[in-house]
Amino acid sequence: GAVVSQHPSWVICKSGTSVKIECRSLDFQATTMFWYRQFPKQSLMLMATSNEGSKATYEQGVEKDKFLINHASLTLSTLTVTSAHPEDSSFYICSGGGSVEQYFGPGTRLTVT
Amino acid sequence: KNEVEQSPQNLTAQEGEFITINCSYSVGISALHWLQQHPGGGIVSLFMLSSGKKKHGRLIATINIQEKHSSLHITASHPRDSAVYICAVRSEYTGNQFYFGTGTSLTVIP
Numbered sequence: 660g661a662v663v664s665q666h667p668s669w670v671i672c673k674s675g676t677s678v679k680i681e682c683r684s685l686d687f688q689a690t691t692m693f694w695y696r697q698f699p700k701q702s703l704m705l706m707a708t709s710n711e712g713s714k715a716t717y718e719q720g721v722e723k724d725k726f727l728i729n730h731a732s733l734t735l736s737t738l739t740v741t742s743a744h745p746e747d748s749s750f751y752i753c754s755g756g757g758s759v760e761q762y763f764g765p766g767t768r769l770t771v772t
Numbered sequence: 773k774n775e776v777e778q779s780p781q782n783l784t785a786q787e788g789e790f791i792t793i794n795c796s797y798s799v800g801i802s803a804l805h806w807l808q809q810h811p812g813g814g815i816v817s818l819f820m821l822s823s824g825k826k827k828h829g830r831l832i833a834t835i836n837i838q839e840k841h842s843s844l845h846i847t848a849s850h851p852r853d854s855a856v857y858i859c860a861v862r863s864e865y866t867g868n869q870f871y872f873g874t875g876t877s878l879t880v881i882p
Contacts, residue, residue: 693870697813701874702858702872702873702874702875703858703860703870703872704872705869705870750813752813752815754870760820761803761805761817761820761862761870762817763807763815763816763817764815765813765814765815766813766814766815768813
């Protein structure tokens with residue numbers, strides 16, 4: 660099946676710094692990618708829909724100025740957590756695919772100290 | 773009320789047992805996914821269903837569209853099957869919107 664990769668797989672950063680997470684579709688082109696967040700012992704929550712060549716669509720309650728999404732090519736979407744705070748510590752997952760199939764990345768664990 | 777409900781939330785089984793995890797949903801869907809999440813977080817997509825039944829190795833997934841219900845079965849369970857299993861449905865109407873169940877945590881004891 661198709662593969663989605665994420666980089667880095669884990670990152671520790673200091674409070675106030677920014678962190679960029681990459682999501683790549685390795686063997687397919689993704690005009691749309693999705694970013695999810697998962698807090699401990701909770702299910703995945705959709706944060707935003709990343710659209711190639713246009714602005715991302717954010718879910719209610721997700722700050723677009725804090726979570727910057729860039730989808731500059733058909734194989735790469737990036738999520739930048741700006742001015743990270745300890746409460747942003749979470750597991751971030753992306754997915755991409757077509758209108759039916761959906762492939763999930765392995766996730767990035769962010770810890771903000 | 774969550775759009776996707778899974779049961780049980782936690783499940784402990786002896787190695788070799790037949791396991792069933794259930795998923796009920798309340799929205800119209802275009803597809804249902806079963807996902808496996810191991811400790812450490814990485815997610816693997818096990819099945820994508822829109823009708824009927826699929827089998828992959830010891831895993832079987834079924835869906836009943838009329839009853840809005842899906843089951844994931846594991847035959848001859850093994851300790852390496854220990855993981856969280858998540859049911860996710862893709863909305864028929866919004867297309868992009870996924871709804872996720874809270875997951876079933878499975879522990880298979882040797």
